[in-house]
Amino acid sequence: MARSPKLCVCACSATLQAPAEALAQRLGLLFCPSSEQAQTAGLYLRYGEHGLALHDGENPQQGPVYADFISGKLGYRKTHGSIRHEAIARAVGLKGGHRPGVLDVTAGLGRDAFILASLGCHVTLLERHPIIHALLEDALHRAQQHPPTAPIIVRMRLKHSEASTYLADLTPAQSPEVIYLDPMYPQRDKSALVKKEMRVFKQLLGEDEDAAQVLQQALGVAQKRVVVKRPAKAEPLGGCRPSHQLMGSSTRMDVYLLG
Template sequence: MEYQAHSRIEVQALGLGNQPAAQAWAQRLGLALQVDNAEFALQATDQGLQLQQLGDDAPGPVRVDFLEGGAAHRRLFGGGSGQMIAKAVGLQPGVRPRVLDATAGLGKDAFVLATLGCQVSLIERQPIIAALLEDGLRRAAGDPQVALIMQRMRLLAGNSIELLGNWSDEPPQVIYLDPMFPHREKSALVKKEMRLFRPLVGDDLDAPALLAAALALASHRVVVKRPRKAPCIEGAKPSHTLEGKSSRYDIYAKKALKG
């Protein structure tokens, strides 16, 4: 993922009681509490940490919430192991592979896999997105409805390629990648999260290197999520593909997953 240098991000406390949290995040991330002409605000709120783009036409705030909204609906009604992502990573009766999500983002796909019983390690290298994810995981860990799911999720901060190259634990059976791709859609059609993150993150111009590192480490398969009509990542060709309405999963098989 290409880092975007962004000095125009400030940290805000929404409510007096959240000032200590705002100060702590500002210090930890090397951000200021006030920036002239700030474009983004990382906000400590009663509902958790959130990122808000500033300006008249800005979308609403984004935060990680595993307890309500889309995550909760998918957990309760999402179709279980019949979901495409479950098939792509190789879930089957008696098989719940260890998964490394090396492009975790807001953790939505990792949460689905953990809900279905997988042990999931998450890597997010953009520090602000990693902070949102860490905050969401912490809040969810204290909720009895999803506490057991949270125990199956482990967040690692750092550069995915470096972490994969220096991996010292047992290799993950499956590595899952969902890199940012060159943006061609009209802005009105793009999800709020992507509109917000693209100026901060940019495109994953090192996706071929990330794929190569994943193929070198994963013991059983690598799965890459792509827009349905997008080209494959440069490098090795997938063994097969699962295709949906708007996205597809390119699967790079190394050996069969067995119970």
């Protein structure tokens, strides 16, 4: 279940103060005039050099958590990604000219959704936590202003919603071809970046307790398949055996074929 730790919003400069204040008002958070004041609140949002970022005032050495579709690994994979090299592409059923519509019910910072969108899929992203949703919304906005990524972002549609509520409200005509889940699982990746993000996310979200329930809903809604990203050695989510698996070094894709 989502937690609500005390947070505030600040800006690194006077020119960013207006959007910071507007975001604080929208999220019902306190606005802090300076980063120094914000650090005393523990977790805080800051408009700065990377756009909107989430900081941990109690652990400033670990650096900020933010979504980014322009640079880093995602920038490289935008140019060099392919169906053959991306396990997620094979898992959701990309082949030839076919690009299924995908509903990502656990968007997080949007990395997997961006990979699928860069390969031609239209992806609807669900994020239930307002703070993570704000980080993702800011990253999408920045990428829309960047000519190399703008055509990809057009294929990504973000919604602020609980997965279970969204799935329950879908009509048969709105049923997505593919549903993708990546439940929070701290032990999956030992990289410094993911460990940092998981520490912060756990403070916000607590445990991802409804993932097995969402899988069952997804199996009753998706047209063709449901894909669940899991640690390589973990049991299938909720004990539900997939049709087949695509193995990686640290993760795997459990694929449930339907119909």
